[in-house]
Amino acid sequence: MNLGFQDYLSIKVHKTDLNLTSYIKSKLEPFNLAPEQNLIMMLLWEEDGLTQNQLAGKLNKDKTNIARMVSSLEKKGFIKRINCPEDRRSFKVYLTPCGEKLGKEVIPITEEFDRIVCNGLSEGELAELEKLLAKINKNISKN
Amino acid sequence: MNLGFQDYLSIKVHKTDLNLTSYIKSKLEPFNLAPEQNLIMMLLWEEDGLTQNQLAGKLNKDKTNIARMVSSLEKKGFIKRINCPEDRRSFKVYLTPCGEKLGKEVIPITEEFDRIVCNGLSEGELAELEKLLAKINKNISKN
DNA sequence: TTTGATTAGTTGTCATAGCAACTTGAAAAC
DNA sequence: GTTTTCAAGTTGCTATGACAACTAATCAAA
Numbered sequence: 490m491n492l493g494f495q496d497y498l499s500i501k502v503h504k505t506d507l508n509l510t511s512y513i514k515s516k517l518e519p520f521n522l523a524p525e526q527n528l529i530m531m532l533l534w535e536e537d538g539l540t541q542n543q544l545a546g547k548l549n550k551d552k553t554n555i556a557r558m559v560s561s562l563e564k565k566g567f568i569k570r571i572n573c574p575e576d577r578r579s580f581k582v583y584l585t586p587c588g589e590k591l592g593k594e595v596i597p598i599t600e601e602f603d604r605i606v607c608n609g610l611s612e613g614e615l616a617e618l619e620k621l622l623a624k625i626n627k628n629i630s631k632n
Numbered sequence: 633m634n635l636g637f638q639d640y641l642s643i644k645v646h647k648t649d650l651n652l653t654s655y656i657k658s659k660l661e662p663f664n665l666a667p668e669q670n671l672i673m674m675l676l677w678e679e680d681g682l683t684q685n686q687l688a689g690k691l692n693k694d695k696t697n698i699a700r701m702v703s704s705l706e707k708k709g710f711i712k713r714i715n716c717p718e719d720r721r722s723f724k725v726y727l728t729p730c731g732e733k734l735g736k737e738v739i740p741i742t743e744e745f746d747r748i749v750c751n752g753l754s755e756g757e758l759a760e761l762e763k764l765l766a767k768i769n770k771n772i773s774k775n
Numbered sequence: 776t777t778t779g780a781t782t783a784g785t786t787g788t789c790a791t792a793g794c795a796a797c798t799t800g801a802a803a804a805c
Numbered sequence: 806g807t808t809t810t811c812a813a814g815t816t817g818c819t820a821t822g823a824c825a826a827c828t829a830a831t832c833a834a835a
Contacts, residue, residue, distance in 0.1 A: 494674050495690075497746045498758070499652045504692070505765045506649035507822075509642045512772040514790090514823085523790055531637050542813055547638075549647070554792060556814060561790085578800050578813045603640045608771045614764055615641070621753065621761045622648045628751045629655040650792075653821090657793085666820055685783060697822060699784060704820085721783040721830045781832070791821080803810070 498625070513602050520595055521565055525550075526558050527595065530567065533584050534592040540579045567591060641768070656745050663738055664708055668693075669701050670738065672725075673710065677735040681724045683716065710734060 494500070513524050522530065528548055532539060539547075545555040559582055562568045567588030570580040607615060637643070656667050665673065671691055675682060682690075688698040702725055705711045710731030713723040727735075750758060 493678075494671070494742055494746075497742075498749050498761070499656065499746065500671075501762060501765055502645065502649050502652060505769055506645050508769055508772055509645060510791090511823075513642065525791060528637070528643075535636075540813080545813095550791095551793060552814065553794085553816080554790095556816090558791085560815095573813095576801070576813075578798095580814080599637055599640075603637075603642065605771055606641050606768055609767060610764065617760060618641070618764045619644060621757055622644055624752060625749055626648055626651055628748055629651055654793080657820090668821060683783080688783095693821095694823065695784065696786080696824085697820095699786090701821085703785095716783095719783075719831075721828095723784080777835085779832100779834080781830100783830080784828085786827075787825085788823100790823085793820090794818085796817085797815080799813085799815105801810100801812075803808100805806100805808080 516598050516602060520591060522595065526562055529558055529562060530588065533568065533582060534596065537584050538581045540573060540581055542579060544582065659741050659745060663734060665738065669705055672701055672705060673731065676711065676725060676727050677739065680727050683722045683724055685722060
């Protein structure tokens with residue numbers, strides 16, 4: 490059979506990603522938290538006081554985007570940036586009491602999100618899916 | 633085992649999607665074509681003269697984003713918008729000779745892209761992957 | 776046929792992602 | 806101890822995606 494481009498695997502992955510984003514976005518909206526901003530909060534709830542650079546490293550994201558997300562979180566009052574004494578170029582990012590409190594409500598939501606996503610997938614299927622995704626990533630990785 | 637949020641399936645799908653986008657973006661860059669703009673071109677290479685609304689329907693995208701992508705493609709000289717005589721609200725989107733010509737080079741690239749993505753995946757694995765993605769989508773679909 | 780609902784497309788705004796260029800401070804090389 | 810290089814963050818710009826509000830045109834219901 491001759492596949493149209495609409496059947497390309499990349500497109501199906503993309504659509505799935507959009508659906509996932511849309512779903513978690515709606516769940517987090519009541520807390521005034523955007524999905525990727527929430528990932529920064531998740532890191533801080535685990536370990537407060539990370540630098541933007543550490544956040545970027547752990548999330549594998551561009552430092553420019555981290556800067557803008559941190560800035561947005563600061564405007565919302567969930568975190569604050571404190572100048573780092575050891576390295577005057579960098580900031581440490583700390584939770585505010587408000588941001589701290591948010592975790593109690595939001596962490597369970599993200600955990601439930603993952604459960605819902607994986608609902609009906611056996612351990613084996615989950616492993617297979619992750620294996621196949623890894624294979625795709627390898628196929629398109631440079632070199 | 634206790635999974636950190638970094639292991640969530642949604643995050644792995646997201647990363648894979650970003651990698652796919654980045655890969656095809658670099659392949660299309662020499663042609664001054666962005667990945668999603670290219671999907672519009674792909675449709676037009678199959679059937680010229682679609683309306684923006686039809687494009688949005690076929691690509692399952694928001695009409696506002698289609699409008700902006702079409703506008704960008706028009707600025708680049710790949711397409712032109714012609715007022716539709718039957719419905720004065722809508723435009724038909726036509727390839728320019730320049731846009732037409734582009735297809736000969738770009739279509740093979742997208743086909744090779746899909747081959748590279750699926751490299752090393754058996755028919756069965758591909759079907760399994762699509763089945764599992766479909767399951768995820770079902771899990772998070774409203775109602 | 777007039778009104779009322781729908782539809783096509785646009786514009787504005789926010790969130791994300793990636794890239795380039797820049798500033799300032801730190802570190803390494805000499 | 807300079808100088809050169811590197812590292813942390815910022816700003817600007819483009820592309821995408823979602824959503825709300827809007828205009829103008831068509832269609833349907835009365």
